[in-house]
Amino acid sequence: MTAAILELHRVSRRFGGLQAVHDMSFAVQEGEILGLIGPNGAGKSTLFNLINGVYAPNSGHIRFSGIDITGATPYLVARHGLARTHQIVQPLANMTVLENCTVGACFGRDNLPLHRARAAAREAAAIAGLDDRVDMQALHLTIAGKKRLELARALAAQPRLLLLDEVLAGLNPTEVEHMIGVIRAIRDRGVTILIIEHLMQAIMSLSDRIVVLNSGEKLAEGLPAEVARNPQVIEAYLGDPKLAAQLEGSA
Amino acid sequence: MGSECLIRSTSMIRRPFFWIIALTIAAFALAPAIGNDVEMRESLALATVYITLASNLNLMLGYAGYVNFGSIVFFGLGGYICVWLNFTHGWPLGVSLLVTGIAVSGFAFVFGLGILRLRGPFFALSTVGIVEGVQAFVQNFAPWGGSAGIYISPEVYQPLGGPARALWVIYFAFVAVMGASLYLSYAIKTSKFGLGLLAIGQNEDAAAILGVPTPRYKAFAYSASAFLPALAGGLYFFKSAFIQPSDAFDLSLSTEALVVCMLGGQGTVTGVALGAYLYEELRGYLLTSEMFSHFQLVVAGVLLLLIVLFFPSGLMGWIHSRFPRTRKVLE
Numbered sequence: 080m081t082a083a084i085l086e087l088h089r090v091s092r093r094f095g096g097l098q099a100v101h102d103m104s105f106a107v108q109e110g111e112i113l114g115l116i117g118p119n120g121a122g123k124s125t126l127f128n129l130i131n132g133v134y135a136p137n138s139g140h141i142r143f144s145g146i147d148i149t150g151a152t153p154y155l156v157a158r159h160g161l162a163r164t165h166q167i168v169q170p171l172a173n174m175t176v177l178e179n180c181t182v183g184a185c186f187g188r189d190n191l192p193l194h195r196a197r198a199a200a201r202e203a204a205a206i207a208g209l210d211d212r213v214d215m216q217a218l219h220l221t222i223a224g225k226k227r228l229e230l231a232r233a234l235a236a237q238p239r240l241l242l243l244d245e246v247l248a249g250l251n252p253t254e255v256e257h258m259i260g261v262i263r264a265i266r267d268r269g270v271t272i273l274i275i276e277h278l279m280q281a282i283m284s285l286s287d288r289i290v291v292l293n294s295g296e297k298l299a300e301g302l303p304a305e306v307a308r309n310p311q312v313i314e315a316y317l318g319d320p321k322l323a324a325q326l327e328g329s330a
Numbered sequence: 331m332g333s334e335c336l337i338r339s340t341s342m343i344r345r346p347f348f349w350i351i352a353l354t355i356a357a358f359a360l361a362p363a364i365g366n367d368v369e370m371r372e373s374l375a376l377a378t379v380y381i382t383l384a385s386n387l388n389l390m391l392g393y394a395g396y397v398n399f400g401s402i403v404f405f406g407l408g409g410y411i412c413v414w415l416n417f418t419h420g421w422p423l424g425v426s427l428l429v430t431g432i433a434v435s436g437f438a439f440v441f442g443l444g445i446l447r448l449r450g451p452f453f454a455l456s457t458v459g460i461v462e463g464v465q466a467f468v469q470n471f472a473p474w475g476g477s478a479g480i481y482i483s484p485e486v487y488q489p490l491g492g493p494a495r496a497l498w499v500i501y502f503a504f505v506a507v508m509g510a511s512l513y514l515s516y517a518i519k520t521s522k523f524g525l526g527l528l529a530i531g532q533n534e535d536a537a538a539i540l541g542v543p544t545p546r547y548k549a550f551a552y553s554a555s556a557f558l559p560a561l562a563g564g565l566y567f568f569k570s571a572f573i574q575p576s577d578a579f580d581l582s583l584s585t586e587a588l589v590v591c592m593l594g595g596q597g598t599v600t601g602v603a604l605g606a607y608l609y610e611e612l613r614g615y616l617l618t619s620e621m622f623s624h625f626q627l628v629v630a631g632v633l634l635l636l637i638v639l640f641f642p643s644g645l646m647g648w649i650h651s652r653f654p655r656t657r658k659v660l661e
Contacts, residue, residue: 185526193525232540
């Protein structure tokens with residue numbers, strides 16, 4: 080059994096009257112791809128924001144590779160080797176693709192000096208399939224390109240854990256296919272991945288395990304096939320039994 | 331770290347832009363000195379002040395994306411501290427200037443940690459507040475003469491060889507401060523620190539998530555942008571032999587510095603310097619010309635409107651897009 084790289088212990092976060100995340104506990108094992116699914120508003124993105132320090136939890140603890148990162152600021156979390164992508168792309172618009180990635184490499188886990196960061200940035204851009212566009216300004220990229228940039232930039236930081244927030248959303252089937260290949264390749268380089276995704280087929284085939292969220296709480300956790308068979312999940316989340324049968328087939 | 335700095339600085343010397351700055355400094359120093367042209371010296375002295383103020387403002391405005399309306403507070407405080415140390419306490423000018431720079435930078439760092447938590451218009455307003463606050467303090471601060479200010483007796487020019495020679499010494503010091511401002515802008519822009527600032531300027535939240543230590547970087551930038559304007563202020567008021575709160579903390583001068591950055595192209599080293607120089611020349615021309623002297627501000631205003639409307643990325647943005655090759659040479 081491998082060790083847990085990320086542990087959430089009874090994490091809660093409230094926004095005014097809305098309990099966005101309630102008493103959430105789970106662990107991500109080193110080297111796995113853990114899928115995070117749930118209907119809109121289930122608290123998935125809030126959970127990412129709690130993990131990487133955009134919000135501090137109201138209660139509970141978050142440990143990353145043995146260090147307590149509860150309430151640490153995003154840039155400290157990034158330094159520890161935790162990188163993320165955004166559901167709504169956040170490019171540094173007037174900077175080139177290479178400069179975007181260089182920022183990731185400079186201020187990521189290895190804290191690289193500028194000239195070495197450029198080499199790491201080039202490598203990351205190549206992995207994400209942007210090597211032909213490194214000198215393009217980020218604002219001129221297509222939406223698929225910007226998604227790749229999110230990934231490349233996070234990757235340039237040489238993270239130990241990568242949080243992917245809907246990197247497949249808005250891509251066409253060919254692009255999805257390619258992106259899945261990229262994500263698998265990243266995992267094969269030893270990076271642990273926690274991924275939020277709405278494309279069911281994709282996440283079921285990509286993930287080693289799945290955690291299901293509903294209304295800020297953990298509904299189920301297990302292998303993709305187990306989760307897809309879970310009656311609670313079918314009722315609360317998938318709704319349509321035919322879809323469930325279809326997923327079981329693909330998992 | 332040490333060897334790395336060495337590699338970086340030698341590679342900087344190999345770049346053409348390093349020599350362009352060096353030539354600019356030499357031209358400023360030599361042009362009035364060769365013909366002993368006092369009129370040209372006075373005009374260029376004012377240009378060096380504009381270039382210094384605008385280049386340092388650019389560190390915040392152009393790099394980190396923070397609109398600082400109150401950059402004049404560094405200039406005014408620099409003037410007061412330097413005059414006070416030099417004239418009231420009899421410290422040598424060089425020592426006074428150095429202590430002034432350090433004190434004003436320290437002041438900026440402490441205030442920066444506080445007000446840089448604000449963003450956008452709130453930050454911009456707070457910088458105006460700082461100017462007003464400091465001015466109100468100085469107006470009531472007896473050791474600095476309150477609202478009457480401090481008059482300097484001509485004796486202070488004796489260590490520099492009398493008033494006439496002192497004016498030349500001060501001019502060369504102005505040029506040195508301007509040169510240091512240009513090199514500082516250039517060095518920061520090509521450094522990791524500069525990359526972090528540019529990332530903050532583009533999208534501060536994304537920068538923080540990528541690991542840029544945003545509060546520290548912003549405070550360092552704010553503090554760095556205070557040092558050389560403080561020296562320029564010290565020299566300026568030492569030269570004019572008189573300092574009072576309304577001159578030292580004149581908000582219109584910091585607004586002009588903002589305008590200059592926009593005209594020249596914020597975020598670029600060349601554009602801001604060029605913009606400052608041209609603005610100063612234009613201003614001088616309009617003030618002295620018979621035709622425009624009564625409505626020089628109108629002409630300047632219309633010009634600004636046209637430039638903001640048609641060249642939103644400033645002079646340098648236009649040059650860069652028109653002649654893409656200049657991108658590699660002119661930072």
